[in-house]
Amino acid sequence: MPDNIYSSERFKPEKTRRDFLGLAAVWSAITAFVVALLGAMRLPMPSVFPESNSQIKLGSPKDFIVGSSTYFPQQRLWVYRTEEGFFALSSVCTHLGCIAERQTDNTFFCPCHGSAFSELGDVVGGPAPKGLTWVALSISPEGQLVADTLKEVDTGAIFKV
Ligand code: FES
Incomplete structure (x- = not known):
């Protein structure tokens, strides 16, 4: 007999579609944040560099x-x-x-x-x-x-x- 009834395989909650969509939303938000952060870090750098030989x-x-x-x-x-x-x-x-x-x-x-x-x-x-x-x-x-x-x-x- 397991210590806790919920630790038994029988009572483990099933992964639902809602769980999957929730995880996908969290990862999408994290990815968007990281991409935005990388873009913001690049802002102080010039897009065009002066020619090395003027x-x-x-x-x-x-x-x-x-x-x-x-x-x-x-x-x-x-x-x-x-x-x-x-x-x-x-x-x-x-x-x-x-x-x-x-x-x-x-x-x-x-x-x-x-x-x-x-x-x-x-x-x-x-x-x-x-x-x-x-x-x-x-x-x-x-x-x-x-x-x-x-x-x-x-x-x-x-x-x-
Ligand atoms: S860049 Fe503003 S008038 Fe030329």
Whole structure:
């Protein structure tokens, strides 16, 4: 005779569908909580990491025709060749980082919150706190034009070759 009547195999309660659904609900809640927690832990990390090498070779200066402007979409960079030399303008909006699109009149407009920039990147409207960034240019030892996307130069600074 067992000590307790409920410890006997005969009186063990059967697993019901309700028990199964209850367990499934508990495990679903735990899984959802863990996934949400992992997502929250990832929030402080940036989704986009800066390029390990900010120096971008743009090609030979001779490839740029005087009076031309060339867009490098991966670097979000406009490179202008003038009679005086070169300058490079980042199309990343200084408000919250959207891409400012160049308009037919060569000004820039950011579609996210409506910032507008002049041909040379000066702010002419919208919430952007400052003009588009002028990126530093140099010549590599092999003679290629190089833009350093992490180095800013003063607006109007022409790089002479
Ligand atoms: S990100 Fe360009 S205006 Fe806000």
